[in-house]
Amino acid sequence: MYATSALSALVYGEGLWSKAQKDAVYSLTKYSMSFDEKNYAEFKEFLNIPLGDRRAREELQKEFPDEQVARQGLSEGGNHPKDISRIINAILWFKNVGYMKEAMRYWQEGDHLIESLRSRGDEIDGLISKINSGEITKNQDKVAAIVRINEIMSDVSNINTNLTFIEKSFSQTLSEASRQIGNILLNIIIGIILLLGGIAVIVVTYINKTVARVDRAKSEFVSIASHQLRTPLTTLKWYSGKLMADIGKINYEKAKEYAAELNFATEKMIDLVENILNVSRIELGKIEIVPQKIDIKQISEKVFEELSQKIKEKKLNIDKQYDEATEKMFADAKIVKIIIDNLLSNAIKYTPEGGDISLSITESYNGNNVVINVKDTGIGISKDEQVNIFSKLFRAKNAQSTGTGLGLYMTKELTEKCRGRIWFHSYENVGSSFYVILPKIFEREDIKI
Incomplete structure (x- = not known):
């Protein structure tokens, strides 16, 4: 630590x-x-x-x-x-x-x-x-x-x-150095769980000490972290306890099942922390836009590559359409990747096995903008909840067990910081279609230094 x-x-x-x-x-x-x-x-x-x-x-x-x-x-x-x-x-x-x-x-x-x-x-x-x-x-x-x-x-x-x-x-x-060290520490922690257990006590103690040190300006961040980390921590505690209780009599397949659950909970913790840190940077004004020539098709394919395992597990049908005119644009590569990743991750998360997901990236009619559209055949969003979908920490009733309430909030904030716009159409139990429109050329003088 x-x-x-x-x-x-x-x-x-x-x-x-x-x-x-x-x-x-x-x-x-x-x-x-x-x-x-x-x-x-x-x-x-x-x-x-x-x-x-x-x-x-x-x-x-x-x-x-x-x-x-x-x-x-x-x-x-x-x-x-x-x-x-x-x-x-x-x-x-x-x-x-x-x-x-x-x-x-x-x-x-x-x-x-x-x-x-x-x-x-x-x-x-x-x-x-x-x-x-x-x-x-x-x-x-x-x-x-x-x-x-x-x-x-x-x-x-x-x-x-x-x-x-x-x-x-x-x-x-x-940040990458910190993340790399954090991943190493998490792996060490998992090893300690398999041998000794008790990770939940350690983490809760650490959070409590952190809460005691931070001032009121950080209270919301700590509240979000505590709320969102509770589920994976509970999973870690339960499965580590089972491992300790069954050690010596557990068979290989059951041990493998427990290890998979521990690994899943750890990955969820890492994703949650990354989302929380990104939201914190946005709200503190620490996100700087660094425009450069990018290949948005290449960025999208990288996202698909990172999500390929989840796509295979759910046997999803993927359709991709790229307009050649949009492959070269002047924008912040990291922000564009976060936007596409959040939209595709949501589509994969909320689309049932064997469903359809499509990504299209086209040029607007006037040629000045790039339009990103992610469409799925997932669970959709009820009409009365759609007004809150971009609110921080909001989770629809049919997504309580899987969503964090941060992804779409962060996507909207980043899109608007890039002088873009986001909207969607959704029907419950039918699917959703999200649209993001970004300037094809983000002028350097638009950036606030």
Whole structure:
């Protein structure tokens, strides 16, 4: 648990780094227009945070690092004193391992860009200081200086865009590292269940201690986690108890059945935690849209590949239709994948064995949008419940045992953040048809930095 806590502290530190960088760019932009030295002082003050973190990173990447130097750098970076030791341990433990090694590379690239940003700021200050002091007097020279300032600010804008990409990549890589470690820990926990049992007590104790530590701003998150994790935890507790009670007299087939149930409950817990974290990021405004050229057909096929086992188990008939004009679009690949995955997962979950599911991706009549349609022959949604279907934690009466109440809420929020729209038609015991319309080209200037 300490390992994941250490990675969480590092993710929080990255948030401070990112905010300081954005504030620095904002202050430099104001300085380029106001010529007010106070704005430049703010710019330098904000840069002290990533510069402090840089000193810590460089020290910790040495063969024999001085932890006191790293501690001082992280303190200058605005990190909470209680988090500093965790951040140091996370880097020292995992800096040469998998995703963490990649994250450190992104961090190093970000530090190079911060140095370029500082250099541009110094150059702008030099020009403005000459104008303010009267060293530059001729109008022609002043105009030339102002033109040069604008050119530098254009470079600053490019640096800021690149930093946004680096920050996003760093955050995603850390999340993958945390997930990877979390999966390892879950497997260890399952092994402990098979030998000793008692996992439910451990988890409940951990949740109770967490509730005692968090403030009111986190109370809803903890409430959701406790509510949604109860079912898989109960399953883990029951089957681990059966294993303990029947050990020595249980046959292979029954042991295999129990192991399958434990594995299913664990996968459900992982999916629930991932959904809860995504919802939390959306509501905290931590979801950044990074548009790029994507192949939506390729993304869809990847989703089908990941869901193939569930499709085979239920012997579902799948129909796919792709409009070639939609294969290349400019959007956030990760968000598009989440949207398609949620719609297809729901269709598979609520369609009975032998049912039909279709996915069509077409271009809108005006050619400016992409329309995603997922249709199934599942249980459908009753008319009186349809108004609430996109509400957080809402589950229809005929889906109480399987739904989490988060998937469609998250899909709607992400769709709207991408300037899109979602709607559906559904008939109980007949099936549902969900539509998502997204801009074919999501303009970069639409993104709020």
